[in-house]
Amino acid sequence: METDINLDSCFKPSNDVVVREVMGKILIVPLTSGIGDLESDIFTLNESARSIWDRLVKGETVRAVIESLSAEYDNESGEIDRDVTGLLKELVQRRILEKITNV
Amino acid sequence: MSEPQRPHLIKKDSLSISGESLIELIRGVHQKGASLRFLARGISMSPFIKDGDIITVAPAHQSPVSLGDIVAFIHPENGKPVVHRIVEISGSSFVIRGDNLQKADGLIPDSNILGIVTKVERNSRNIYIGLGFEKYLIAALSGRSLLTSPIHALYVIKKTIWRGLEKVFL
Numbered sequence: 001m002e003t004d005i006n007l008d009s010c011f012k013p014s015n016d017v018v019v020r021e022v023m024g025k026i027l028i029v030p031l032t033s034g035i036g037d038l039e040s041d042i043f044t045l046n047e048s049a050r051s052i053w054d055r056l057v058k059g060e061t062v063r064a065v066i067e068s069l070s071a072e073y074d075n076e077s078g079e080i081d082r083d084v085t086g087l088l089k090e091l092v093q094r095r096i097l098e099k100i101t102n103v
Numbered sequence: 104m105s106e107p108q109r110p111h112l113i114k115k116d117s118l119s120i121s122g123e124s125l126i127e128l129i130r131g132v133h134q135k136g137a138s139l140r141f142l143a144r145g146i147s148m149s150p151f152i153k154d155g156d157i158i159t160v161a162p163a164h165q166s167p168v169s170l171g172d173i174v175a176f177i178h179p180e181n182g183k184p185v186v187h188r189i190v191e192i193s194g195s196s197f198v199i200r201g202d203n204l205q206k207a208d209g210l211i212p213d214s215n216i217l218g219i220v221t222k223v224e225r226n227s228r229n230i231y232i233g234l235g236f237e238k239y240l241i242a243a244l245s246g247r248s249l250l251t252s253p254i255h256a257l258y259v260i261k262k263t264i265w266r267g268l269e270k271v272f273l
Binding site: 027 | 109110112113116117118120124127131132135137138139140157159
């Protein structure tokens with residue numbers, strides 16, 4: 001699976017997952033072999049991953065997400081770039097998010 | 104401003120969800136044609152489903168709901184998801200009841216049915232829940248409270264025989 005992250009790409013939850021907000025947390029249930037399994041295969045996001053997720057699923061490009069987080073936090077070392085793309089790579093690799101456009 | 108924590112995805116091995124959140128998840132998963140596997144709580148379906156068993160609930164539209172099926176549904180009184188057995192069909196509604204309960208849940212419209220239990224696991228082993236023709240017999244027994252305590256079952260059998268004898272001899 002392609003996991004190179006284009007900064008002008010937008011992402012959305014893939015058809016292979018069900019995403020719901022439960023008790024204030026994002027709950028991601030992958031559908032594997034036609035089953036969503038609450039007993040062995042579910043994911044959630046920590047607070048900072050959640051703030052990236054919320055921006056992405058609103059349709060912001062990766063670049064816009066990095067820029068808005070950089071406006072909020074110090075990013076001199078490029079840490080935010082690495083964090084955002086690192087999380088995105090994992091989400092794409094696990095088929096949780098999929099690319100919707102390449103502007 | 105405090106340093107934000109590194110973003111990461113957290114994998115969970117199990118999650119106990121109930122109420123509206125569970126209904127939301129069942130519906131979300133069923134909308135995609137998939138089944139949901141989750142922990143069952145309570146003893147109302149014992150011995151077929153015991154507290155702590157893991158059940159798989161398939162979308163009801165994949166196969167029509169019929170007598171004897173164990174279904175997940177939204178209880179009309181409290182809006183919570185419940186897993187009980189269909190013991191009678193009345194038009195497009197169902198009389199549903201827990202095998203281990205003395206009283207039925209009432210007449211449940213088909214719009215309240217979330218899905219059908221297709222699998223029960225206990226201690227990593229599949230449990231027999233009678234999905235063939237035997238489910239009609241189990242529904243008949245459950246509908247007459249014969250799956251509850253043995254003493255109550257004997258009482259119901261005795262009462263049924265007595266009524267039969269009364270009809271014949273009196």
